[in-house]
Amino acid sequence: MTTQDAQEKSINMVELVHELAELLREAKDDEAKRLLTRYPKLVGYTDDSGRSTIHFAAVGGSLPLLQFAILNDPEMAHKTDDLGWTPLMIASSAGRVDVVRYLLTLPDVDVKHTNSNKQTSLHYACSKNHVEIVKLLIEADPNIINLPDKFGATALHRAASRGNDVIVRALVSTGKCSLDRQDGEGNTALHLACDENRGDVAILLVNRGADMKMLNKEKQTPLEMLKDPELRQKLLNLKK
Incomplete structure (x- = not known):
């Protein structure tokens, strides 16, 4: 020894x-x-x-x-x-x-490695609003964007819920983002943005083509989850 x-x-x-x-x-x-x-x-x-x-x-x-x-x-x-x-x-x-x-x-x-919750590095970067890291990760492998965690949530769900329109725009701009993908509760990113009253993100998603009529498991559309009548009207006006 x-x-x-x-x-x-x-x-x-x-x-x-x-x-x-x-x-x-x-x-x-x-x-x-x-x-x-x-x-x-x-x-x-x-x-x-x-x-x-x-x-x-x-x-x-x-x-x-x-x-x-x-x-x-x-x-x-x-x-x-x-x-x-x-x-x-x-x-x-x-x-x-x-x-x-x-x-x-x-x-x-x-980059696509998942932990015990099936979450990726991108899930966490989006949740914590780390814009530069999000950009580095999707540049390394844009196919990471639509990977769901064990709750069915993608990076877009995380970013929309947090209300970070810069990250949402970065994800959507890759052209690989599934806007209307539903999580385990049937919610799309737009559902979550509306539920959290994230106006800038909701407007961005609708402008990019997110479906305002999608139903979650509670049979609710994104607009039915909104608490702000002014934002609801803004979103409706986008489709006129």
């Missing part, structure tokens, strides 16, 4: 993993690197959720430490935690643009 192995055996590696995670979440890269330099095998250790150095680096946006982990083990680039989250998915959700951009240059990173 080497001196290094003896040291690592005598300490609690689980505690060190938690310490490393905290350092990276707080963007204390220098301290994190010193810890990894002292305990090199820490790179591959996971916490009780299956997350390791590369996942923590993705959360904190530490590109140098993420690259260090991949250099140590290239398989880390697409390593999943216990719920199926990859570094790309984590960085997309956390809004770490530089990390996402770097990961998308790697050959084995799967």
Whole structure:
């Protein structure tokens, strides 16, 4: 047994993993690197959720430490935690643009990977209103747009519900977006935009050809879910 192995055996590696995670979440890269330099095998250790150095680096946006982990083990680039989250998915959700951009240059990173909820990196980027990351992901693979999660929701459903017309426009402008796709409740993106009173998004979707007469499982059209009579009239006027 080497001196290094003896040291690592005598300490609690689980505690060190938690310490490393905290350092990276707080963007204390220098301290994190010193810890990894002292305990090199820490790179591959996971916490009780299956997350390791590369996942923590993705959360904190530490590109140098993420690259260090991949250099140590290239398989880390697409390593999943216990719920199926990859570094790309984590960085997309956390809004770490530089990390996402770097990961998308790697050959084995799967943009269409889904986690235990069948959600993609794009689902999370849309939910969190990360416009630049959305654009990077759909540029990498526009076919990701219509992938449904376990609730039947696509990225467009997420963006419409959040009311982000910039993201909705980016999705629709690819020409690959299924405007009237229904989720598990039978709702289209227009249903959700109307239900949340997202006027700009609703107008954009109708102008792009979204069907105002689609029925969800409650037998409601998008307009019947609207609470704003003025917006309802605006949408009706678009079809005159």
